Amino acid sequence: MATHILSILIFLPLLGVLGLLFIQGDDHRSYRWVSVLVTALQLALSIYLFTAFKPEYFQFHSYDSLVYMEKANWFQLSLGNLGILSVNYFLGIDGLSLSMILLSAIVLFAGACASWNITKQAKGYHALYLLLCISIPGCFLALDLFLFFLFFEFMLLPMFFLIGIWGGVRREYASIKFFLYTLLGSILILIVFIVLFISTYNPAEMMEYVSSNAGVTIQHIQEGIHSGELINNPSIIHSLDLIQLSNPVNYFPNGLLGEHNTLTVFGYSIRTWCFIALLVGFLIKLPAFPFHTWLPDAHVEAPTAVSVVLAGILLKIGGYGLIRIAWPLFPQEAGDASWWIGLIGVTTILYAAFVALIQTDLKKMIAYSSVSHMGFVVLGLAAAKTEGITGAVYQMFSHGLISALLFLLVGVLYDRTHDRMIPNYRGLISKMPAYSVIVTIAFFASLGLPGMSGFIAEILIFIGAFKGAIDTAAIPVWMPLVATLGLLLSASYYLWTLQRMFFGKFSTHMSIDRNTLKDLTVSEKALLYSLSGLIILFGLFPAILLNKIGPSMEAWTSFFINMK
Amino acid sequence: MNILEHIRESLQFLVPEALLLGSLLLVLFLDMFQATRKNTYFAATAFISFAAGGLYLLNQLFDRGSIPNVEFMDHMLLQNPTILFSKILLIISGILALVFIQLSPSSLWLRERGETYILLLAILMGCFFLVAALNLFVVFLSLELISVPSYILVASRFDKKSTEAGIKYLLYGAFATGVMLFGISLIYGLTAGMDLFSPRWIMVFASVPVFSKWIVLGLVLAALFFKTSLFPFHPWTPDTYEGSGWGVLNILSTIPKIAAFIFLMRLSAIFEGMQSYSLLLATIIGFSLLVGNFSALMQSNARRLMAYSSIAQGGFIGMALLGGGDLSQQALFFYLIVYLFSVPAALFVLDYFENISKGDAVNNFNGLGKKEPVMSLIFVIVMATLIGLPPTAGFFAKIFVFTSVWQHYETIHSPILLGVIGVAVAGTVASVFYYMKVPYSLFFKEFENTVILTSKHKSSLVFVSLSILPVVALFFTPDWLMDLLKVIVVYI
DSSP states (O other): OGGGHHHHHHHHHHHHHHHHHHOOSSOHHHHHHHHHHHHHHHHHHHHHHHHHOOOOOOSTTOGGGOEEEEEEEEEEEEOGGGOEEEEEEEEEEOHHHHHHHHHHHHHHHHHHHHGGGOOTTHHHHHHHHHHHHHHHHHHHHBOBHHHHHHHHHHTHHHHHHHHHHHSOTTHHHHHHHHHHHHHHHHHHHHHHHHHHHHHBOOHHHHHHHTTTSTTOOHHHHHHHHHHTSSTTOTTOEEEOBHHHHTOGGGBOTTSTTSTTOOOEETTEEHHHHHHHHHHHHHHHHTTOTTSOTHHHHHHHHSOHHHHHHIIIIIHHHHHHHIIIIIHHHSHHHHHHTHHHHHHHHHHHHHHHHHHHHTOOBHHHHHHHHHHHHHHHHHHHHHHTOHHHHHHHHHHHHHHHHHHHHHHHHHHHHHHHHSOOBGGGEEOHHHHOHHHHHHHHHHHHHHHTOTTSHHHHHHHHHHHHHHHIIIIIOSSOTHHHHHHHHHHHHHHHHHHHHHHHHHSSSOEEOTTSOGGGOOOOOHHHHHHHHHHHHHHHHHHHOTHHHHHHHHHHHHHHHHHHHHHO | OOHHHHHHHHGGGGHHHHHHHHHHHHHHHHHHTTSOOOHHHHHHHHHHHHHHHHHHHHHHHHHSTTOOOEEETTTTEEEOHHHHHHHHHHHHHHHHHHHHHHHOTTOHHHHTOHHHHHHHHHHHHHHHHHHHBOSHHHHHHHHHHHHHHHHHHHHTTOSHHHHHHHHHHHHHHHHHHHHHHHHHHHHHHHHSOOOTTSHHHHHHHHTSOHHHHHHHHHHHHHHHHHHTTOTTSOTHHHHHHHHSOHHHHHHHHHHHHHHHHHHHHHHHHHTTTOHHHHHHHHHHHHHHHHHHHHHHTTOOBHHHHHHHHHHHHHHHHHHHHHSOHHHHHHHHHHHHHHHHHHHHHHHHHHHHHHHHHTOOBGGGGTTHHHHSHHHHHHHHHHHHHHHTOTTSHHHHHHHHHHHHHHHHHHHHOOHHHHHHHHHHHHHHHHHHHHHTHHHHHHHTSOOOOOOOOOOOOHHHHHHHHHHHHHHHHHHHOOHHHHHHHHHHGGGO
């Protein structure tokens, strides 16, 4: 079992889907148990992985440093003179994917619990939800880009239907917008993958082919390619193995992405264009300004559980893709573009925070605050310092927990009154004390109060950003300086909302039935308390997570600096 | 050699055609003398000839697979593994069409008549000759053998719409045929021969002035572009699709198209490197992609939508003709295989929905996803195949086609190929919009239709799931098919 633990983790929900097919009748109660059970098992497996993971790290993107690696040839296609396309079923875990797997298991479990009261076509809902539970961990564990793309694409359709069928009033508009934006992003990513596939080779697999001729080593093959002897050979194996792609020697010197390629399009090299395409593709997913406009719509219309998954984990795939794929494969280009990337980060932080300030819909405000917080990830990446990049991963993890909590809290209120307009409530603390306390915790966590996980993340990012600005001048100093304004802004919109909705004398808009405003039920309490507990846990003891991801991110930075 | 003896010897290569002809005559006699009125007998007769022909071809392919080109019937027809394989594809397509007609809820009038089976068999026979043709005579005759039964099939519902569709189809078809005949006469005048594939003819044709080449090729290819509904011979498609029954549509959009594309592929192989031919083809394909994909965006009627989709798909398949070398031929076959399974499934589900909602506007399908969840789910998979989304083999089909054109671009650096790739990428994005139109109304719109009939369910479900199963399975194991195709395309 231990050798296939990652496959089991990914495909466990498939059993759940099969189970759903065999449950007859319209009783939604049995369906929800399947989701909760499956995600609980996934959570247990990821906690096991998390505790068993030993952060011994040698080198970023090397086979030795991956734990629980699973690699099997899936298929090999011979494409004429182009050579052979080899696709592997290749999974593996390092500190970066570990944190994301733990986060996705927590968030998916929380989402399954939040789906408890879905009654409309419950069977279809839970089946789609379980499909998401396959594709999200799959995305974080796949190390073959073909497999990654498959899982990446496969998130799209379930999410599209979950928003489009179970969403709010303007669900059709929101789901189509979500679909189009994400599809555009994935097409950009696919184009880059195809270019990568054409312009690289996989010496390790080619060596397996010629293993009968003793004495041939990987170096021989690489020298053969670079001296031009082996070029245009139909037995050249191309693959999208991320580990091989991270080695610049494995690019054809005269290929589209090779060092000798002088082809430029509109004044930029193909490598730059590929980096831009990957950047835009993943920034759409993240989302960052100016590609963020799908997110508020999708969030406002999505049902609570889907919002939780969307903010908690789906956005992180954008950041993960940048850290895992865009930066390591195009380090030079990423380094050159750091000014622009930093600018995108700072703009996202400030713009989204300003927009959040004027929102009257609580859910929309939280959606914009998500965008603003994702801007920090981009800023940390632009600086490309160990602290900043660790902070970016920590920010993704912590924001996953916090935003899940925030959207669950909005869901609690919306379930009761079907109204989430901020001006329609006042003094809620006297009617719903427990709820108000959790909201306060969540708001403070999100604005970065020390002692909560968000603080650790943001402080790390700022250290990294200032270090990057001063040491290597990757970004100008004014960028982190201006970005600190984002902290102030997030404090303002959260505290202002707290003051408007929860403090003062209790009153509500006349359209709201006050009798429905009951405090938290036991099951809600259990879910919300445990999430807040986790936020405080990772705020007080950041070492739990930092010890696991730290070595990986150090390796990432040294890899990045070497390549640059 | 004695000519009679030669013909007698050649007959051994015509066993599948003879089987088709035999069952055609049998159905004709059964129908004529009213020996039976039961359509199952007609269908069974046709099916037996398909199955026997298919088995015979398979046997030939594996037995004599290593024997390369055999020319027979006085250099009129060719036998080689590629052609055997193409005929097998046509047989599969024929079987699907047959089952489609048997199960389709709207094709009662079609399946009860003996003529339907006769015409289907005749079309298939024409396609068999077309893929094996070596001479322009055979090309012309086989195209006519496909066209005439098609005209009748389209018009055979005998109502106003179907007659209109039939007349339009006939007029366009007759025009295209005339143009082709004119081209053939010019070719004969220029080269004093019609044996397209002989080295002598190719040499003579190469010395023809470029301008004449353009004109002659344009004229001769007209009929083939008409069959594959490529630009500028596409306008019949939406009108004909709108007016004819789904069973007929299915035949028109699969069998003759597959045959015509395979013939075009053989033609491209001999014209490889000829500037005028590839330029002409690239222009036609680029425009087809443009017209098909972007006109489909505006459609609100399911039939017209599928018509423009078939023009666009023709463009994508045609892209494989632009690339050179083995990969493009493999890509073409791969795409055709995906196409031949997914199109009947798509049309069948639409037929099924039209029957229960009594209308072919996309709006009529609103909310049906809740009434028919499984059928709708299968339809989503079919549409994903046609778009080219994973996890369906449509994804690979598109990737292969794009890669083959890109590879060719890298060798010849022709900007028009880059243009075609650009249009195709844009078209793929656009195709998401129109292919998702129907699933969108199935799942997202509220159910508002009051006339709803339940029809027999099980066999339809089995048919669509079986026809889409290979496409999904091929996504997970595309390697064996590509390996097989690699062996097959060597003989082109």
